[in-house]
Amino acid sequence: MNFPLQKQRILPGFGTTLGYTIFYLSLIVLIPLSALVINTAGMSWDAFLAAVASPRVVASYRVTFGAAFIAALINAVFGALVAWVLVRYDFPGRRIMDALVDLPFALPTAVVGITLATVYSANGWIGSFLEPHGIKIAYTPAGIVVAMTVIGLPFVVRTLQPVIEDIEKETEEAAASLGASRWQTFRYVLFPIMAPSLLTGFALAFARAVGEYGSIIFIAGNMPMVSEITSLLIITKLEQYDYSGATAIALVMLVASFIMLLMINLLQRWSRKVTEG
Amino acid sequence: MSDRSNIKFTKAPGRRKDLTEPAVIRWLLTLIAVLFLGLFLLLPLAAVFSQALEKGIAVYFASLHETDALAAIRLTLWVAAISVPLNLIFGLAAAWAITKFQFPGKNFLITLIDLPFSVSPVISGLIFILIFGLQGWLGPWLDAHQIRIVFATPGIVLATIFVTFPFVARELIPLMESQGRDEEEAALVLGAGGLQTFFKVTFPNIKWGVIYGVILCNARAMGEFGAVSVVSGHIRGATNTIPLHVEILYNEYNFAAAFAVASLLALLALVTLAVKSVVEWKMGEQFPRHR
Numbered sequence: 328m329n330f331p332l333q334k335q336r337i338l339p340g341f342g343t344t345l346g347y348t349i350f351y352l353s354l355i356v357l358i359p360l361s362a363l364v365i366n367t368a369g370m371s372w373d374a375f376l377a378a379v380a381s382p383r384v385v386a387s388y389r390v391t392f393g394a395a396f397i398a399a400l401i402n403a404v405f406g407a408l409v410a411w412v413l414v415r416y417d418f419p420g421r422r423i424m425d426a427l428v429d430l431p432f433a434l435p436t437a438v439v440g441i442t443l444a445t446v447y448s449a450n451g452w453i454g455s456f457l458e459p460h461g462i463k464i465a466y467t468p469a470g471i472v473v474a475m476t477v478i479g480l481p482f483v484v485r486t487l488q489p490v491i492e493d494i495e496k497e498t499e500e501a502a503a504s505l506g507a508s509r510w511q512t513f514r515y516v517l518f519p520i521m522a523p524s525l526l527t528g529f530a531l532a533f534a535r536a537v538g539e540y541g542s543i544i545f546i547a548g549n550m551p552m553v554s555e556i557t558s559l560l561i562i563t564k565l566e567q568y569d570y571s572g573a574t575a576i577a578l579v580m581l582v583a584s585f586i587m588l589l590m591i592n593l594l595q596r597w598s599r600k601v602t603e604g
Numbered sequence: 605m606s607d608r609s610n611i612k613f614t615k616a617p618g619r620r621k622d623l624t625e626p627a628v629i630r631w632l633l634t635l636i637a638v639l640f641l642g643l644f645l646l647l648p649l650a651a652v653f654s655q656a657l658e659k660g661i662a663v664y665f666a667s668l669h670e671t672d673a674l675a676a677i678r679l680t681l682w683v684a685a686i687s688v689p690l691n692l693i694f695g696l697a698a699a700w701a702i703t704k705f706q707f708p709g710k711n712f713l714i715t716l717i718d719l720p721f722s723v724s725p726v727i728s729g730l731i732f733i734l735i736f737g738l739q740g741w742l743g744p745w746l747d748a749h750q751i752r753i754v755f756a757t758p759g760i761v762l763a764t765i766f767v768t769f770p771f772v773a774r775e776l777i778p779l780m781e782s783q784g785r786d787e788e789e790a791a792l793v794l795g796a797g798g799l800q801t802f803f804k805v806t807f808p809n810i811k812w813g814v815i816y817g818v819i820l821c822n823a824r825a826m827g828e829f830g831a832v833s834v835v836s837g838h839i840r841g842a843t844n845t846i847p848l849h850v851e852i853l854y855n856e857y858n859f860a861a862a863f864a865v866a867s868l869l870a871l872l873a874l875v876t877l878a879v880k881s882v883v884e885w886k887m888g889e890q891f892p893r894h895r
Contacts, residue, residue, distance in 0.1 A: 337789055339798035344701035348713070351694045355765055356719055359731040362741065366734050405640045412637040416630055424638065426881050430645050432820070433873035433880075435827025436725075437847040438866045441854045442648040445655060445863075452651060453643070477644050499623050509625055538724030541829035541847070545854065558726040562834060565730065570739050577727045588722045592715075 360581075367578045370571055378575035387557040394468060394556075395536035398475035403529045406483025407521070413484070414491040428485070431478045436541025443474055444546040466548030471556065474542040479532030486528035490521055490602055523598030530594055534587040538580070652870045655863035667853075667861035668868070675841040676849035676865070679757065683845060684825040687765040691821055692814070695772025699810075700802070703780040704788065714777065720769045728766050729834025732759055755837030760845065763831040768821045775817030779810055812890065816883045823876040827869055 367375065378384070412418075413425050431439065447454045447464040454465060464470050494517065502512040540558040548554045557580055564573035624630070657664055667673060698717060702710060720728065734740050736753035746753060753759050787809070791801040807814075829847040836843045844852065846869060853862035 337792065338704045338785060338801075339792075340700060340802075341705045341707075344697040345705070345707070348694065348698040348701050351697075352713075352716060355762075355769055356716065359735060359766065360719070360723070362731050362734040363727070405636070408633060409637045409640060412634050415624070416634050418634050418638075420638075424641055426877050427641060427645050429877055429880065430649065430873060433823050433827075433876040434649075435829060435847050435869045435873070437829040437850050438652060438827070438869050438873075439648065441850065441862060441866060442651050442655075445859070446648055446651050452647060473644075477648070480644060496623070503623060534722060538722075538727075540724065540726050541833075558724055558830065561726050561730065565733065565834065568739075570734070570737075573730060574734065577724075577730050580724055581727055584722045584724065588715075588718075 363574060363578055363581060366571070366574045370575060374571065375575050378572045379579050383551050383555070384557070384560060384576060386552040387555050387560045390468060390471065390554060391537055391557045394471040395475055395533050398472050398479055398536050399529050399533035401472070401476050402479045402483045402532045403525060406480065406528060406532075407487055407525055410484045410487035410491055414488055428481050431480050436478065436539065437545075439477060439542040440474065440545035443470070443477065443542065447473060447546065465546050466554070468547075468554045470546035470548065471543050471554060474546050475536035475539060478539055478542050479536050482531040482535065483525065483528030486524045486531065487521060490524045490598070493602065494520060520601065523594060523601045527591060527594040527598050530587065530591045534584060534591065537587070538584060649870065652863055652867050655859060656867040658863075659860040663860050664864045664867075667864035670861075672841045672844065673849060673861075673865055676844045676846050677868070679760070679843070680826050680845045682757070683761050683764050684822055686761050687768055687825050688818060688822050690765055691768055692772050692818055694769070695774075695776055695817060696814075698773045699776035699780050700806075702777055703783075704785050717770050717773050720766055725767060725828065725830025726834055728831035729763050732762050732766075732835050754835045755839070756843060759835035760832050760843060763835045764825050764828055767828050767831050768824045771821035771824065772814070772817035775813050775820070776810060779813040780806075783809055812883050812887045816880065816887075819876055819879050819883070823872060826872060 370378075409428070413421060413428075444465050446452050447457075447470060449455065449458045449463075449465070451465070457464060462469075464473055498516060498520075499512055502516045503509075507515070538558065540556070540562075543556055544559055547556060547559075549559055557576060561573045561576050561580075564570075564576065625633070668677075698713075702714065733754050735742055736746060736759060737743050738747060740754075742753075753762070787805050788801050791805045792798075796804065826845075827847055828845075829851070832845055833848060833851070836845070836848055838844065838848060838852070840852070846865060850862050850866045850869070853859075853865060
């Protein structure tokens, strides 16, 4: 272990594999992504600002980030509950439920989209129950929240599950033997252990929801200023051959997702510290 | 995204009374969890098949046999057949370089590999338009030589490779990291060649991880919608993949056919989840201490 430089040359293939990795990464990811930055760099500042800050675009940010926030919040609450139940309780169908949590990862977004739009429309399975009470989900901003909730569902559950599994029984025993009620144990002992991962799961679900397209457009109604998400607006601009407009908005979204990625990395480091420390 | 979902199937251990919640609370929480998953996952899944079969089994099979549907299925299979092996080779190479050697900038490289996961699908498609589209960097040259990349199959393949780029690498890097390099070094000392070492020593150890990564990569490759939608040009029977064909049928109010074709993708998702569960179980068996 004390001779890392000697060690690294023992196995063959370093140059070939690293070279290929960097070549393929550049070809598929880095060069195409840089196209976005370089194309926008060619725009004047005023043109850029006009493209990314027009009222319709700003409204789409509000719809996208607002709905993603609500959806991530729903997922934080119910995802934590689902993770807790799946780890701690035994009930018939538990393993199937557990496997099912990954469905939004495996099911194509277009299928999620048309299905949710059908189920939540006025004569759909769920919509027909809500319609008489004056609750409209499909073709309203609420539909966007529903779709974002579904596609973000696995993140909170899957980040929390291993953390809850790893909580030592002794921790809870100590709290109980010191006279803590079950609620106090949860509030002051268990929740602080879970909190960083819960926040990480929230951030992951939020980031995923912000970039989502396929599952939303079918249920959103896509009314400009009301239920139009930013991803759709990029496509609309493309279809109108407004390439620079589409590129500018895309760059804003790309920068937003990089900031979120950075925050998620920091959150993960924090939660590792809490669970290991 | 996926490596976080490696979960252990341990039976909930028996707990002392004061270390769990009152029965009423347990029941209530379980009920809410089941209702939540049922409402947001199970019900929509059931709806796919119910809608697909609404007009009878004959209409269902007719929707799958129709020319445009067959063309979409064929194109999707081709796209997956090209993009999954390419990303598999990349994943193996990247995991070997990253886990078997020390070099500066390693963590940065891992972050770059993860990048496509955090890019919105629409942007993933857009970047290829910016390069290969008529107004793009290479557009005029390609047009002069009558080569079509975007609004044609090559663009669909490129966009699919981009969105599925990290899957295999991401699955293999933590797995191979946890295994160290002692076994490979022993094989080399005993006189095995580089490739021989890889196929006889490394590969058996990471076999389930490879299958896992490939399965997830394939599911995404066949189901990608946003990125492919941007670059495809939506030419019926030519540049429509299965998800795009579903969209077209749905927008034409041909719901039974849309859901029939969608049910193929839903079946693929169920198979993916089943294989995933089996692989997780096998990995738990092979490496009881993995995670």
